[in-house]
Amino acid sequence: MKKLSRLLLSTATVIGFASMASAADPELTVFDWAGFENQALIEGYVAKHGQMPTYAFFADDDEAFQKMSSGFKADVAHPCSQMVSKYRDAGLIEPWDVSRIPEYGNIAARFKDSKIFADDGGVWYIPTDYAYTAIAWNTTEVPEADVASLNVFKDPKYAGRISLPDNTDDVWALALLATGVTNWTSITDEQFAAAAAWLREVHPNVRAYWSDPSELSQLMASGEVLLAWSWNDSIALMRAENFPVGFQRTAAEGATTWFCGYVNFKDAPGSEDKAYDFINAWLEHGSAKGLLENFGYAHSNDAAMTSITAEELAAADVSPVEGTLLAQTPIDHGMREKMLEEFEMIKTGF
Missing domain, CATH: 3.40.190.10 (Periplasmic binding protein-like II)
Incomplete structure (x- = not known):
C-alpha cells in the first residue's frame, strides 16, 4: 500500500508518476485513476512481460472522458459504470472478446446486468472493483x-x-x-x-x-x-x-455503492494482446487480495472473493x-x- 506519507504530494509529484510510467511497457497504455499503478493488481501481467504497463492518470470520470474525446490515445481505461454509455455513444470503444477472458464468467451477474455493458454487439465493459x-x-x-x-x-x-x-x-x-x-x-x-x-x-x-x-x-x-x-x-x-x-x-x-471496470479503445496505439493480458491479470484470484489490502475495495470476481474472509471485508468496511x-x-x-x-x-x- 502507498502509505499516507507518500501520498501527501503536490500536483507536480503526480506529473512525476506519469514520467516514471513512461519507462514502463510502451506497448500498453492504461488510462487510470491515480494510484492504480499498483503491481498487486496485475501480478500476472508483470510476470509475463517483466514490467508494468505505461500509465496515464485522471482525477475523475468527466475529466477522463473529455481527454479521450479530445484525441488522447490509450489502450484501455478504467471508468465507473455510469460513464460507459458516453464512451459507447461517442464511438470511442469496441467490444471485448470474452472468449479471451477466462474469468469473465465468474464476474458477479449484478455487475453485468445492463444492455449498456453487453448487448448483441458484444461485451463493452469488464467490471473489476466496487x-x-x-x-x-x-x-x-x-x-x-x-x-x-x-x-x-x-x-x-x-x-x-x-x-x-x-x-x-x-x-x-x-x-x-x-x-x-x-x-x-x-x-x-x-x-x-x-x-x-x-x-x-x-x-x-x-x-x-x-x-x-x-x-x-x-x-x-x-x-x-x-x-x-x-x-x-x-x-x-x-x-x-x-x-x-x-x-x-x-x-x-x-x-x-458504485463499481468500476475497463473499456477497450478503438484504434488503440498499443498491443491488443497485452490489453487482454492486462484484464486477465486484473481478474486473477490473487488480485482480489491486492485490491482489498491496497484500496479497501472488493473485487467483481466472485470466485476470487472466496479467498477473502468476512472478517477481512468487515475490517475494510466493504462487507x-x-x-x-x-x-x-x-x-x-x-x-x-x-x-x-x-x-x-x-x-x-x-
Missing part, C-alpha cells in the same frame, strides 16, 4: 452520534471543517440520499431541486472539494477537515498511518451493508449533464 461512498469522520474530534445522519454536513458546528468530493456522481448521490431518494434512475424535477437546495445549504460549510483520496487524506490528517464524504481508499490510507478515522455506512439515510443503498448505475445522459452543470454552479456559490 466499494462505497459514506461519511468519514475524525473519531477523536467528532462524536459518533453526530454522524448518525447525512445532515451532519449542514451542521454549523462543522462550518469550514468538511470536505465533499469534486465528483458529480458522488456528490449527487449524497444529496439525493439526504433528501430521501434511493434510486437515481428516475429523478423527478422536484427531487432534483430538493437535492440541489441541500447541496447549496451545505456549500458554505465546505473547506474543500477533494479530487483524489490522497488529497482528502491530507486534509483530514492535517486537522483541517473533520468530516468528509469519502471512498474506502481514503479510509485505508489513513488507517495505514493509524489515523483515527471512522467510516459511517449506516447513516439513517443510507450510503451509496455488504444492511440498510439503504443508492447504487450508482448508468443514468440518463441528459440528467447527468444537468447534474454536472448544476454542481459547477453550486461550487461557485450560485
Whole structure:
C-alpha cells in the first residue's frame, strides 16, 4: 500500500508518476485513476512481460472522458459504470472478446446486468472493483452520534471543517440520499431541486472539494477537515498511518455503492494482446487480495472473493451493508449533464 506519507504530494509529484510510467511497457497504455499503478493488481501481467504497463492518470470520470474525446490515445481505461454509455455513444470503444477472458464468467451477474455493458454487439465493459461512498469522520474530534445522519454536513458546528468530493456522481448521490431518494434512475424535477437546495445549504460549510483520496487524506490528517464524504481508499490510507478515522455506512439515510471496470479503445496505439493480458491479470484470484489490502475495495470476481474472509471485508468496511443503498448505475445522459452543470454552479456559490 502507498502509505499516507507518500501520498501527501503536490500536483507536480503526480506529473512525476506519469514520467516514471513512461519507462514502463510502451506497448500498453492504461488510462487510470491515480494510484492504480499498483503491481498487486496485475501480478500476472508483470510476470509475463517483466514490467508494468505505461500509465496515464485522471482525477475523475468527466475529466477522463473529455481527454479521450479530445484525441488522447490509450489502450484501455478504467471508468465507473455510469460513464460507459458516453464512451459507447461517442464511438470511442469496441467490444471485448470474452472468449479471451477466462474469468469473465465468474464476474458477479449484478455487475453485468445492463444492455449498456453487453448487448448483441458484444461485451463493452469488464467490471473489476466496487466499494462505497459514506461519511468519514475524525473519531477523536467528532462524536459518533453526530454522524448518525447525512445532515451532519449542514451542521454549523462543522462550518469550514468538511470536505465533499469534486465528483458529480458522488456528490449527487449524497444529496439525493439526504433528501430521501434511493434510486437515481428516475429523478423527478422536484427531487432534483430538493437535492440541489441541500447541496447549496451545505456549500458554505465546505473547506474543500477533494479530487483524489490522497488529497482528502491530507486534509483530514492535517486537522483541517473533520468530516468528509469519502471512498474506502481514503479510509485505508489513513488507517495505514493509524489515523483515527471512522467510516459511517449506516447513516439513517443510507450510503451509496458504485463499481468500476475497463473499456477497450478503438484504434488503440498499443498491443491488443497485452490489453487482454492486462484484464486477465486484473481478474486473477490473487488480485482480489491486492485490491482489498491496497484500496479497501472488493473485487467483481466472485470466485476470487472466496479467498477473502468476512472478517477481512468487515475490517475494510466493504462487507455488504444492511440498510439503504443508492447504487450508482448508468443514468440518463441528459440528467447527468444537468447534474454536472448544476454542481459547477453550486461550487461557485450560485
